[in-house]
Amino acid sequence: MDEKLKGLKIYNTLSGSKEPFEPIHKNAVGMYVCGPTLYSEPHMGNMRTFINFDLVYRYLLHIGYNVKYVRNITDAGHITNSAGQQEDSIGKAAKLEQLQPLEIVYKYNVRFQNLQKIYNLLPPTIEPTATAHIQEQIEIIEKIIENGFAYVVNGSVYFDVQTYKKSFDYGALSGRKVEELENETRELNAQGEKRFFADFALWKKANENDMQIWRSPWGDGNPGWHIECTAMSTKYLGKTFDIHGGGLDLKFPHHEDEIAQSCGSSGKAPANFWMHANMLNVNGKKMSKSLGNFFLPQEIVEGSTALFDKAYSPNVLRFFMMQSHYRSTLDLTQEALNASEKGLARLTEAMEILNNLPTAKLSSFDTQALVRDFYAAMNDDFNAPILIAALFDAVKKINLVRDGQETITETDKALLISEMQGFVMDVLGLTLEGGQNDNRLKPVMDLVLELRQQARSNKDWGTSDLIRDGLKNAGITVKDGKDSTSWQ
């Protein structure tokens, strides 16, 4: 087990390179991932990020780490854009739907929790909400003010980037330079109350039509966009923890500002490793609500989206996503999904075959080398596509053993079963569905195939094919092997 722990390398956005992973506390990992803002239904692109970090979580657990995984739920929607205009996405949705803000959040959270089950995501250790941590946010803001990195204007509090950058490196994560930021903006900012264009709100004075308002030392208002993550990660994981993850689109400004808030309040950087998951594309473009090119995880499973002419199981979606690296963009097309569906079926089938594989006194191939490849792939920055390629190497061997072309010992078989199940089910998070394990169907199928076998023995091809075609219409494929017949 220790050997497995040693090899893990993680690409750190901070350094732009793969680094050996060393947790702060031996064998224990603290991980924070930015969760969804629940003002509407999470779409498949959102799910990709959570599925990717589920993979990270699962592999860390698999190699023996004790992981505390914190993923927040944003239920306070106060947002200020660069032009100083205020827009509260949750409040906006609430007005549209004639509901209280927390009713909106509750409604979509129920769906989000359901999606997590459908897509087989392990529940995080805790999913804290922003509204339950207003006090913690206020305390951190007070600390930042005390340290001289924030100022109060007319009931609002802003982070003072110019003062901050004298002591810390603003832009360390995103590679942006404060001096250049101004030239980067496309439009002239209405600076308003801010001293400097790059300053960002920590606390915003309440508006008349705000639906969520809290009391604070600076008057009634609501927290800025970035402060909740700082408050909750600090509360549950400490001032500095191991891994901070999120979607690539959050890198700037959200994560950059989180770093500033942590350094500005505690003097310490929040995370040693920053991981960013890349976007899910549709026809080469990022899936997003504003572009309208999104579809919902539920729709794909139900086959109700107009983009595809059939339904896909959540397993297929997961497998499809695992076939690309988390740091690469991934293009979602029907053809690609069909390919994944077939590939997954082959993998699933091989796992069943493996369980019933005949054993021999000698193995004709190196099982341990196969297994080493599984770990090597995942240790290399969670390279799931390489892992899957290695799993298919094993699939080929399994089929060859079944066909009598290769042999495997009892010990090697047991190793392969446990490791393949571990990687396919525990690490990749796939559930092996279908197959011949339906208790009620199995005896019926045995009988039907026995009858067909009798017909075949009598060269009664008409009856034999009638049974085969009939089963096919019922969604069951008959496979004639050399000595026996199986079905799926």
Add this chain to the structure above:
RNA sequence: GGUCUCGUGGCCGAGUGGCUUAGGCACCGGUCUGCAAAACCGGUUACAGCGGUUCGAAUCCGCUCGAGACCUCCA
């Protein structure tokens, strides 16, 4: 406009100096089969373009073309 990333065979997608036939799907041929499917074996198609560095580049550098992300809420 600024910053950054990417461009791999019919599709999806790994790989970052020589030795990966990556892998999956598709396609072609073969073995097996009563036929088919499945499985197995073999095969085809590739590194956007141009130039440079190097004994050697898909991999490093430069330019051109193309695509995308971020700079505003975003997974």
